[in-house]
């Protein structure tokens with residue numbers, strides 16, 4: 115493996131986590147705006163399961179650091195790109211964690227297709243929060259981080275396209291395993 119090649123683990127985890135995040139963000143906004151209640155349990159279950167990919171990837175990154183850029187870049191651009199990549203990674207952790215705190219402490223419960231992780235808290239036929247403060251903070255965090263992360267992902271994809279189409283360097287091809 116030369117210095118520029120990315121390992122299969124890096125590429126596989128990038129695309130698996132990336133596609134999972136994009137799908138869950140789209141489903142999240144869709145179900146909230148169209149009140150598609152049937153999608154809630156699916157979104158929640160897949161969101162929890164996503165941690166099985168997200169956690170090993172975050173640990174791998176913290177241990178190994180980010181890959182070195184393939185293209186020549188100014189120090190400022192390098193810092194910006196590193197900052198953005200760490201924020202993307204942080205976003206992949208904060209979304210499922212805030213979602214779980216939101217549903218768990220809100221009393222809505224969490225299950226993975228029938229396997230109950232946290233029971234619903236129903237009193238007199240109504241869902242009652244287990245901890246109102248954590249519920250409200252986590253609910254707002256899930257929404258706000260969702261918006262901020264979406265904007266960052268748009269910029270991230272824009273940067274990948276710019277590297278490929280304008281700078282004509284190997285950045286995108288390397289993540290696709292072609293360089």
Ligand code: HEM
Pocket residue numbers: 134135138139140141142143146147154157158159160161162164206209210211213214216217224256257258260261
């Ligand atoms: C990678 C993981 C996840 C991503 C990217 C994600 C993304 C989103 C997004 C973008 C929304 C729409 C927010 C809004 O319009 O205010 C949303 C809503 C929601 N998410 Fe997630 N989510 C994830 C994991 C989870 C998990 C693990 C749970 C719970 C166990 C969860 C529970 C919810 C609920 C209940 C809503 C509806 C919020 C409402 O009605 O106001 N999410 N999610």
Ligand code: HEM
Pocket residue numbers: 124128131132133135136175180181182183184195199200202203205206267270271274285286287288289
């Ligand atoms: C179509 C969508 C996407 C494209 C085309 C894309 C493209 C790329 C490329 C080309 C790199 C390599 C950058 C370099 O060499 O410095 C990269 C790295 C990275 N991307 Fe994406 N990406 C996409 C989606 C996402 C999403 C949704 C996330 C997370 C929410 C994400 C998180 C990251 C992170 C953390 C890195 C740093 C390297 C790593 O940890 O694997 N990407 N991306």
